[in-house]
Amino acid sequence: DPTHLSESDPAAQALGYRADATKVDKAKFAKYQPGETCSNCQFYHGKAGDAFGGCPMFGAKDVAASGWCNAYAKRA
Ligand code: SF4
Structure with a gap:
């Protein structure tokens, strides 16, 4: 799906x-x-x-709830 962020982007x-x-x-x-995912990141x-x-890190592309990136910050 082109609206989903590709890992190769x-x-x-x-x-x-x-x-x-x-x-x-x-x-x-x-x-x-372990346990950190987009779904519990404050940017998701x-x-x-x-x-x-x-996710604002990736503009118009959606990220997976089960994903992760190095900008992760735990939701308060
Ligand atoms: Fe966005 Fe990265 Fe947080 Fe996922 S872990 S919601 S990609 S900032």
Whole structure:
């Protein structure tokens, strides 16, 4: 789906985005902690239960609720 952020998108690669957070390159992105996903990141705009939602880091492209990138910040 072109509205979904691709892992091969240059912006996604720069931030180590993976649609499945458990597949994050943990050597390169050592701040990743198990359990962190877009759905519990403060930047995620998806509604609870949605598989994808907006993220200001990636403009018009939606990210996966189960995803992760290096800009992750835990929602308060
Ligand atoms: Fe997911 Fe947060 Fe990264 Fe956006 S900033 S892609 S919501 S982890």
